[in-house]
Amino acid sequence: MPVMELKQVNKSYKINGGETFQALKDINLSFEKGELVSIIGESGSGKSTLMNLIGGLDSDFQGEILVDGENIGDYSEKNLVQYHKEKVGFVFQSFNLISHLSVLDNVTLAMTLSNVSKADREKRAKEILGVVGLQDHLYKKPDAISGGQKQRVAIARALVNDPDIIIADEPTGALDSETTDQVLEMIKEIAENGKLVIMVTHSEKVAGYSSRVVTIDDGRVIDDQKGSALTVTDNKYKTVKPNRKKNLSLIGSTKLALLNMKEKLARNILIALGGSVGIMSVILMLSLGSGVNSYLTDTMNSQVNPLVSEVHMPDEEPENQTELNEMRDQNPLMGLSSSAPFGTENIDELSNIEHVEAVEEGFTNFSIGTNKASFDGKATQFMSVTTVSSMITSADIVEGGLPEEGEVMITKNMADTLGEDLVGQDIQVDTIVNEQQLNLTMTVSGIYGAEASAAIDTVYLNYEDLKNAMEEAGGGLNPNIIYLVSDDAAATDSIKSKVEDLGYKGSSTEAIAETFSQMLDVFTYVLAGVAGISLVVSAIMILTVLYISVVERTKEIGVIKAIGGRKKDIRRIFVSESFLIGLFSGMFGVGIAWGLSLIANAASTHYFDVAIIDLTPMYAVSGIVLSIIISMVAGLMPASKAAKLDPVESLRRD
Incomplete structure (x- = not known):
């Protein structure tokens, strides 16, 4: 049985004016293991659209794309996630590495989404990176390595989950001639290892390495020629599939969020400090009211x-x-x-x-x-x-x-x-x-x-x-x-x-004191409410920053979806970021409020022999919880927007 089979596949797009453009027309193809297939054609011929369909990035088509006998067009979201995790790996022209992650972390990301243990995923990633010759660059960031090395990282990322199908989109388009030959030899060896490798290219040189060349024009297959046959071997690219457990865990998403926040550390610290102002103000107002009330009560009790x-x-x-x-x-x-x-x-x-x-x-x-x-x-x-x-x-x-x-x-x-x-x-x-x-x-x-x-x-x-x-x-x-x-x-x-x-x-005195206490409570809550306006400003600020973050990381989101990230995983990462911002804002706010209360109490004790601010643990904990809730509510809309991004459009974004 073929690894992949396309039967009467058609794909259409809605264009301006309500008209329809048919990008693919009656595509019928069959692919076997151990093939290195080049799909060539001019720009606009439909080859990228075909790549997105067979890669499961776009499941809106007519016809059938059968993988191991199952039509991926009928897959649920859960099935597509598993398809990306287990069956298919991507190699992109522009590498699409996540800039704030190290080489090792970029490769382990696919296994992180499957909740593979840290020890197992690092062992597996180091093994693959050693195979592609990057064992000495594990902890470098993508900006610190060459273009050829970046593409090797991308290949390692595609191989790390040991998929049956590798899809390479113009894999040498951003490389020089010498590096191109090295990468093509590596891709050829991967195919000889028994995997189906499909390359989308317009380069005749790339096609020359292939065991099969499919030419597409105006959405139709116009030629399908056999090239040099490959010798399937059990070579260095043959590895054991990682031990997948589940999906991305809450702890895993929080760790990814921390790495993302570390990349924009200064900005996130400023956001947290900005959010802490509102929390600090509310805590101080409530603590001031509590302190004055306690003083009033203690004074009354001491006299009776x-x-x-x-x-x-x-x-x-x-x-x-x-x-x-x-x-x-x-x-x-x-x-x-x-x-x-x-x-x-x-x-x-x-x-x-x-x-x-x-x-x-x-x-x-x-x-x-x-x-x-x-x-x-x-x-x-x-x-x-x-x-x-x-x-x-x-x-x-x-x-x-x-x-x-x-x-x-x-x-x-x-x-x-x-x-x-x-x-x-x-x-x-x-x-x-x-x-x-x-x-x-x-x-x-x-x-x-x-x-x-x-x-x-x-x-x-x-x-x-x-x-x-x-x-x-x-x-x-x-x-x-x-x-x-x-x-x-x-x-x-x-x-x-x-x-x-x-x-x-x-007691009339107690009644007066109670009335005064009630008035003081009202006054305290009014002041806390006024101070709370800054919390609204903080929420808007967090909302804006996370929206900007979604725009900045659009391609990253596309990559995560391509390697098996669920919508839920994307939401979790962004909600985790808003949680962390809220946590740090609350902690900063409580810390600043505590410092100011010490100063204010020292002054009031010196002049009036009274500690005027009563910052209780309950106020501190409530302030942190309130900050987290506000931040997470503000982060829900950007997180939802990120989760709904189309992976095809995301990966196309420059």
Whole structure:
């Protein structure tokens, strides 16, 4: 049975205007092993079209091209890939070596696409390169060897998978006379080794080496002559087929991508650095928000007892809000209580909550322009009168201690205004509580310096002292704050949750902090979103560069397809490149963000004793993952374009 047989093969092209041009007309040929066939003809005669058909680069034809009895025109994409890997090898006029790969890597590429192990493919490639006389040039790049040596590399690449058919397209067209004779002798020996070698040429000298010359003109075979018979021998070109396993693996495609990126190293580093700017900005914005939030939370937690929950009555609408506003307009000394008072039933309800060990009554009153503290001829206004409880810790008392009977504690800002060494001194406190004017002489027990209270000057005293003062002034006092003391810090959250379920309000300070935290989160995400615009720019940049890469490597893509590369393999290589760009961009971005965070935290710690940026491992990993995702999404379109390139057109591209 012939190795290859063509039966009534016709090939037509669509041309401008919807017309059809028939390039091949009723081709009938049969080829045997051990033949060296030259297909000759003028330019435009159809010989290159015939070469593309028998090589499986173009499967759109009419008729049959039978290889071992199977019509390659009926092959699926998978079958064609196997045909290129196992049955046919190509030798091109312009060599079509991949410039950034070494001689050895160019030859092993065909086996890399078959996932042959590195040891096996290098052993096989070195054996073939030794046969063609290039054992001393294994690690040179194509630009470092002569034209004749390049064609020898191309021949080695065609032979490395031990195919049955070798197709040579003008194999000596780019060589001088002496080198031409050497290459033709080598090709003749390959045919004598029992392979079918088909050369497409217009040179009579090349045809003279052939055992058979087929002349084609205007798409038809016009002559088919026998030449000098070849002696089929078992010579040096006889080798064992490589042990093929599968298709190109993900690791293999990543290695090829790394080699490709190494060729344009400076450009790829700049792309990665450009992409890192967006990642760095987003990470820094999120870390800044996290740092400020953590500082706020830590500050709040440091000022309160973790065993205590603060409770307020729910807000109630006044019966006559208009009348209340008019009264305040007429009497600016009227105080503004923070919330409604608790009744006995409310206190009993709260005391029955599970894990509540004790209940403390408290009172707070907030007003503007009605409160004044005086000492030694100096006076300062304050906004809040608050009773002390187990909620307040001694952590932020900068001087003295918590007030006992007949004592008050004032904020540091008030103390700075009234004078030095106030602890132990008597001051005058004038305030309005529940519309009752109080004029108290109290001893200063301590100075409160919590940063959260810096904006609100406050006088702290015992609930019993305030209650007694109200009774002496003819009024009364009911608690408007309840403090629930838990028997276990771990139960505090559940107590707060139960308080909310019962319809009461929690700590106003915590509510303000939570609101501020939410606002800070929104602000952080807005800044991160603005910074994220640069990620879009990065994606566009990567998309553009990979498109340029597809154009630059069009011929390389054609070569890969000719030696058995699948569309999936081409996509994998380009997607792997975009993955690596994204990985390096993310790593650069995290590294730069980390360096800047160290500088910023060193400065903020020096001036404010606070580390303002909290760059967590989660942010770092998320930044790298985000960079990879953006880069790979940007690389999908160029990868798809590369995979769809027509190998015939790709190999024709200069």
